[in-house]
Amino acid sequence: MSYFDNIRTFVRVYELGSMSAAARDQRISAAVASSRISQLEDYLSVRLFHRTTRQLNPTEQGNIFYEGACKILEAIDEAEAAVNSITQSPRGLLHVAAPLGVGRRLIAPLIPEFKREYPLIDLRLRLSDRKLDLTAEGLDVAFFLGVPEDSTLRIKKIADCDRVLCAAPAYLAERGTPETPSQLTNGTHDCLNLRYPGAPEFQWPLETPNGIQRFAVKGPFESDDGDVLTNWARDGLGITLKPVFEIAEHLGAGTLRPILEDTPPVSIQMALLYTHRRHQDPKTRLFIEWMTPRVQAELRKSLANASA
Numbered sequence: 001m002s003y004f005d006n007i008r009t010f011v012r013v014y015e016l017g018s019m020s021a022a023a024r025d026q027r028i029s030a031a032v033a034s035s036r037i038s039q040l041e042d043y044l045s046v047r048l049f050h051r052t053t054r055q056l057n058p059t060e061q062g063n064i065f066y067e068g069a070c071k072i073l074e075a076i077d078e079a080e081a082a083v084n085s086i087t088q089s090p091r092g093l094l095h096v097a098a099p100l101g102v103g104r105r106l107i108a109p110l111i112p113e114f115k116r117e118y119p120l121i122d123l124r125l126r127l128s129d130r131k132l133d134l135t136a137e138g139l140d141v142a143f144f145l146g147v148p149e150d151s152t153l154r155i156k157k158i159a160d161c162d163r164v165l166c167a168a169p170a171y172l173a174e175r176g177t178p179e180t181p182s183q184l185t186n187g188t189h190d191c192l193n194l195r196y197p198g199a200p201e202f203q204w205p206l207e208t209p210n211g212i213q214r215f216a217v218k219g220p221f222e223s224d225d226g227d228v229l230t231n232w233a234r235d236g237l238g239i240t241l242k243p244v245f246e247i248a249e250h251l252g253a254g255t256l257r258p259i260l261e262d263t264p265p266v267s268i269q270m271a272l273l274y275t276h277r278r279h280q281d282p283k284t285r286l287f288i289e290w291m292t293p294r295v296q297a298e299l300r301k302s303l304a305n306a307s308a
Helices: 004-017 019-026 030-044 060-087 100-107 112-119 168-174 226-234 244-253 282-306
Strands: 049-051 056-058 092-098 121-127 142-145 154-161 163-167 193-194 204-208 210-214 239-243 257-259 269-275
Touching: 004 019, 004 060, 019 030, 049 112, 049 244, 056 060, 092 100, 092 282, 100 121, 100 142, 100 226, 100 244, 112 121, 112 282, 121 282, 154 282, 163 226, 163 244, 168 257, 193 226, 210 244, 226 239, 226 257, 239 244, 269 282
Parallel strands: 092 121, 092 142, 193 239
Antiparallel strands: 049 056, 142 269, 154 269, 163 239, 163 257, 204 210
């Protein structure tokens, strides 16, 4: 398997553009990753990358080999998937991604149960609120809130998630409770926003008597971690827009109070994303089919807790 290991490492180095990043992705040391590339170059008698202290770029031969290497690995993956499908014993490594709030509250608690039922499948869970590239980051499946920009991805809808505008009682006592959405944009209130590289401008879509309207909100605080926004809101620093499942316990306890309930935020789609090729893998299909009804049940439970 060493030759195929070398090819897999080469593909990840090529896609990530970094020896160290590929090593982390492959869960090996940078020295091992470098050694695998050197072995591959020696075997092929060509240079696959131009290396400097700061940059690593593929050579012309490297570009050509990448195309063939991807086909080789895809064929191996398909062959393994076919064998697993026949034996009805899905096995191997599954890379899963999810937004922080989704992952922490819904996905991570379910993974131990999945592992107990399918002990031959190992999982790597990556949590991030930033935009992810499934192919470049080697992901098999990703949970997603919203509408994906990449139209080539396959989508398995899980649910439409209710959202709420909310703030701490202390904030509302000090700043007043907004009576109309326009008060979110006229400087009267501070809004807490999720910001990460590549994030769109802040516009909160609300359901009004005149249809869905978008309000360009702003405030002194931003974060790329949704839970940080929740904590800031609980501390009385502003108003936040959150999926109900993320803050159900705080709504139920009264530490966060919903506002502008007559003009609520538009619900947001939760879905599973995967490439067509990934879905051919039995363990990926199994994970999607196993997770979907359980996540739906947890979402229903969170709505009940929020209104308790």
